[in-house]
Amino acid sequence: MFGQLFISECRQLTRSIIYWLSILALAFTFVAQLGGAEIMAEPKKGQAEYGYKQSDDQDVIMRMTLGHLLEEYSWRSYTTYPVGFYKSVTLSEEEEARIGEIIEETTGLSGTDQVEKKISAWYSAQTGGGEDGPADMAKPMEIEPAAGLDFARFEMLMDKADHILGGGSSYAKEYRGSNAKVPMTYEDAMDAYRELVEKDSLTGGYARLFSDYMVIFLGILPVFLAVSRGLKDRRAGMQDLIYTRQCPSAVIIPGRYLAMVVMLVIPVLVISVFPLLGCLKYASAAGISADVFAYVKYTFGWLLPTVMAVTAVGMVLTELTGTVIAVLVQGAWWFISVFAGTGRIEGGMYGWNLIPRHNTELNWKGYHENFPQLASNRIFYACFAIVLVACATFIYSQKRKGRYRLSWKNTGRSKK
Amino acid sequence: MEKYWQIEKMNLKYHVPFHVLACVLLLAVSPLLMGTENLPAADTAKVLEYYVALMGIVMAPPIFLPEQNRDIRELVFAKYTDSAAVYLARLLGNMLILGVLLGVYLWTLKNNRCEFPAVRYYFGVFAEMLFLGGLGLFFYGVSDNYVLGYMVPVIYYLIALGSGEKYLKLFYPFSMSAERYAEKIYLFAAAVVLTAGGVYFRCRSHGGICCCSRPRIRS
Numbered sequence: 001m002f003g004q005l006f007i008s009e010c011r012q013l014t015r016s017i018i019y020w021l022s023i024l025a026l027a028f029t030f031v032a033q034l035g036g037a038e039i040m041a042e043p044k045k046g047q048a049e050y051g052y053k054q055s056d057d058q059d060v061i062m063r064m065t066l067g068h069l070l071e072e073y074s075w076r077s078y079t080t081y082p083v084g085f086y087k088s089v090t091l092s093e094e095e096e097a098r099i100g101e102i103i104e105e106t107t108g109l110s111g112t113d114q115v116e117k118k119i120s121a122w123y124s125a126q127t128g129g130g131e132d133g134p135a136d137m138a139k140p141m142e143i144e145p146a147a148g149l150d151f152a153r154f155e156m157l158m159d160k161a162d163h164i165l166g167g168g169s170s171y172a173k174e175y176r177g178s179n180a181k182v183p184m185t186y187e188d189a190m191d192a193y194r195e196l197v198e199k200d201s202l203t204g205g206y207a208r209l210f211s212d213y214m215v216i217f218l219g220i221l222p223v224f225l226a227v228s229r230g231l232k233d234r235r236a237g238m239q240d241l242i243y244t245r246q247c248p249s250a251v252i253i254p255g256r257y258l259a260m261v262v263m264l265v266i267p268v269l270v271i272s273v274f275p276l277l278g279c280l281k282y283a284s285a286a287g288i289s290a291d292v293f294a295y296v297k298y299t300f301g302w303l304l305p306t307v308m309a310v311t312a313v314g315m316v317l318t319e320l321t322g323t324v325i326a327v328l329v330q331g332a333w334w335f336i337s338v339f340a341g342t343g344r345i346e347g348g349m350y351g352w353n354l355i356p357r358h359n360t361e362l363n364w365k366g367y368h369e370n371f372p373q374l375a376s377n378r379i380f381y382a383c384f385a386i387v388l389v390a391c392a393t394f395i396y397s398q399k400r401k402g403r404y405r406l407s408w409k410n411t412g413r414s415k416k
Numbered sequence: 417m418e419k420y421w422q423i424e425k426m427n428l429k430y431h432v433p434f435h436v437l438a439c440v441l442l443l444a445v446s447p448l449l450m451g452t453e454n455l456p457a458a459d460t461a462k463v464l465e466y467y468v469a470l471m472g473i474v475m476a477p478p479i480f481l482p483e484q485n486r487d488i489r490e491l492v493f494a495k496y497t498d499s500a501a502v503y504l505a506r507l508l509g510n511m512l513i514l515g516v517l518l519g520v521y522l523w524t525l526k527n528n529r530c531e532f533p534a535v536r537y538y539f540g541v542f543a544e545m546l547f548l549g550g551l552g553l554f555f556y557g558v559s560d561n562y563v564l565g566y567m568v569p570v571i572y573y574l575i576a577l578g579s580g581e582k583y584l585k586l587f588y589p590f591s592m593s594a595e596r597y598a599e600k601i602y603l604f605a606a607a608v609v610l611t612a613g614g615v616y617f618r619c620r621s622h623g624g625i626c627c628c629s630r631p632r633i634r635s
Contacts, residue, residue: 018563025571032579077456088462090454092529217574224570228563235484327566328438328474335470339449 002251009229009259018228022221023267026214030271033213037275039206039282040196040361043189050189052181058151061180065158066106067122067141068170068179073099074116081168081175081342089165098164102157108146118143140181195364197286203279203294205361208347210275210295211302212359214268218306219337219355223330225260226314234322249397253315257389260311261304268299305381306354312388319395350374354381423502424509427482431506435478436513439471443521455530461592464537468521469544469589470573475514476549476611477556477565479506480618484562493619500619507553507611514545540597543604544589548573550610557614 013019043050055061072078076096078089091099104110109118122141145154158171165171170179184192196205233239242252272295283290291297310330317326337355344351347358348366350373358367367374398404446452450463480503483489493499518541522534548569556565573589581588587606591599 017559017561018567021564021567021571025574028575029578032575032583077459087449087451088455088459089451090456090459092454216578220570220574221567224563224567228561231563324562324566325434327563331470331570336449 001247002255005247005251005255006259009256010263012232013225013229013259013263016225016228018224019263022225022264025221026217026267027271029213029217030210030274034210034275037209039202039279040193042193042286043186045186047186047189050184050186051192053184053188053192054177055180055182056177057180060182061176062145062149062151062154063142064140064181065154065171065176065179066103066145067143069099069103069161070107070109070115070119070143071141072170073103074112074119078165078169080165087166087168089169091164095164099161102161106146106149106154106157107143109143139183192362196362197288199364199368200361201291201294202283202288203276203290203292204298205364206275206279207272207294207298208302208358208367209361210272211298212345212347212357214271215303215306215355215357216338218264218268218303219310220330220334222260222264222307222310223314223326225264226311227318227324227326229256229260230315230318231322231324243400249393249400253319253393253396254389257311257315257392260315261307264307264311265299265304268303269296272296272299301378302356305378305385308385309354309381309388312385312392316388316392316395319392319399350377352377352380419497420501420505423505427479427506427509431482432475432478432510432513435474435510438474439514439517442471442474443468443517446521452525453528453530455525455528455532457532458593458595460525460530460532461537461540461595462590463525464522464541465544465590465593466577468518469541469548471514471517472545472547472549473552473566473569473573475510475545476507477552477562479503479510479553480556480565480614481562498619500615503615503618507615511546515542518542518545536597537592540592540600543600543607546607546611547587547589547603550607550614553614554610554617555614557616557618560618 073096076090078091080087080089100111103115107118109115119141122143126139155173155176158176159173162169162172169175196202233242276292276295280290280292282288313330313333314326317329318324333354337353340351341353341355341357344353345357345359346366347360347363348370350356350358350370356374356377395404446463446467450467451459452463455463483492483499492502518538522538525532526534551569551572552565555568556562576584576589580590581594586599586602588599589603591597
């Protein structure tokens, strides 16, 4: 009975415009974001640059953090992530003056004029003295700390600056290290490349990048499918007919749910074949032993729990209310999750976000070290989804028995 | 006029209170999510274009909702009052609510010492709201699918967030953040066309393309 229902539900989904639009959106994302992406080539000696890495040298952290503070002070705009969201903070005159005092103590520079001159001198030196040089290509601003400033005092003052900015700034303890980005040497670049081809078997890193883009869309699209399917029976006037059938609710709802999840995962797997082929082609030319199943593993491990959770949210709220409220609820959750991940897109900080980010094929170390965190996250959302489906099944069975007839419109009318 | 006021009263009483509440909540929680004080013009535009404009998606599609049931729709369409006029009355009412909410929000930003050209931003964001809402209305009207009315503008928003500027060009919704305004004029024009198209298809086919397959009664 379950198999028959499952196949019937899958067939229905193939006739749904919502389903095909979801696939179109996923395909578009892939083409737009990853369609032209090239596989990272092995670094060669004598290249102009090899990218950047995070330094753990205290002197470098101080110089670069203070450089960043000078820039934001001159712009009079500070970027923060107080509760995980991007927030652009503009301070009042009084607060700006307090930041100015911190700058004076840490760098010896007093007032905006001196700061702007210092920044201008830095970028002029970077661009060969020309005023209109390509500032974007220059090294990030650095400044020598004031004489006698030790790291402990520096940390205290940065905590103070972070407090003035409302928390979550680049000067907070957890973000200070990420200011210290230094150019990679050839050896550093080779280490990163070796990690990609040896530890990640090439395809692992690219499968993570693929998942990073896909998970953004899969954090919202399944809810439309679930809501549309949930409302379909009533619209078609088939609800009462289905209610009277012998098929148990514990078969109907899980069958529908499974069909939606499977039908959403299949196109993701199909799309993943294209980057996989690109990786395999490169791997065979470069003599790298690639993991052919990496994309499948990441699709199930990284993307599936998100698809499961979002579909389940859509299903349970639609059964509960008979409205499209799930779209608004999931829309809000998606918005919060996406913006909460904005400051963590380089991976390694997954937390409990529904949409875990890792917007690079590199940083295997960050992924590896935080894998338990990511695994807990994914298992939690998979379990959460199963609980929601169980709730949806219960609500559905109660509706069939005539014990639950809540919908917003019915409630409104019953009050009359 | 009395007739249209009655339509709008019913709309306000039964059909949109939840949507208005969602919009008010959306605005009320914004200071928790992003900076709303001492913002320069570009950052204010970001708050308005990326966040506040989402109200358009919430408020536009419900104008077709009361006649979602085909039997009710046929009854309404059989009345003397043109159904297009009913939809337009509801649409104007919803847009008025959006306009007021946007105005109050901009006033709050001004009070929070944000620096921006208020009138220019008001009409720019309103055009974006109308466009996102119009997109939903058009696809809802054509397909008779309420969920699609939300889905299409949401996908449009997602594409704009990603690689939008490259593909959407003149219809890029976040242009004010990049200190451009011309796109807003195109968005407004497109909003008018999409809304008119949505209402037209809704009225013409008595419920979208889906209804074409329904058996017709022969005279």
